Amino acid sequence: QKEVEQDPGPLSVPEGAIVSLNCTYSNSAFQYFMWYRQYSRKGPELLMYTYSSGNKEDGRFTAQVDKSSKYISLFIRDSQPSDSATYLCATLTGTASKLTFGTGTRLQVTL
């Protein structure tokens, strides 16, 4: 079993839709939960991260962590064609020296 599971998609939505991206994880020691955006043939770019459970909002993006069910989510409101990319979730323990990534979900926002 992979430590972080993520549906690879692709996920196609119309412009303006609310997008929900999700990951599950198995290691209870994970404390930090990150979301990266990766455009084609580019490096990953950190969107936001949360520590432990709860919600965090940044503009059109909301990250949510439910440690009881080991479930992490990223919501994108009013999606735009420029949001079309692969979204990677990643986790980190408090003492670890490495990020553990999901496989990424490819999102396509259509006009």
Next chain:
Amino acid sequence: NAGVMQNPRHLVRRRGQEARLRCSPMKGHSHVYWYRQLPEEGLKFMVYLQKENIIDESGMPKERFSAEFPKEGPSILRIQQVVRGDSAAYFCASSPPGGLTEAFFGQGTRLTVV
């Protein structure tokens, strides 16, 4: 303020040759991480280095792969006697001390072994 610089962006090597990938961290960052991304897969951790020290190499293949981060100059990921299975995108990230939540990634080096 330049970001994490990786070069070359694209590298083609024949089987059995050596590949050298370079990474210059962001200004003020002393920690470097290397990740490998195979097609349709997420990023896999390879190695974590500080200046002149390898801190965690648990993700490095036991043979043919090595990494260094000298006192002066960029970090180098070296792959000897490349095989087709080494074809992948290799990403470097850098961070300040203890700051993986503040890590920035480079644009990657795409290695193709022919």
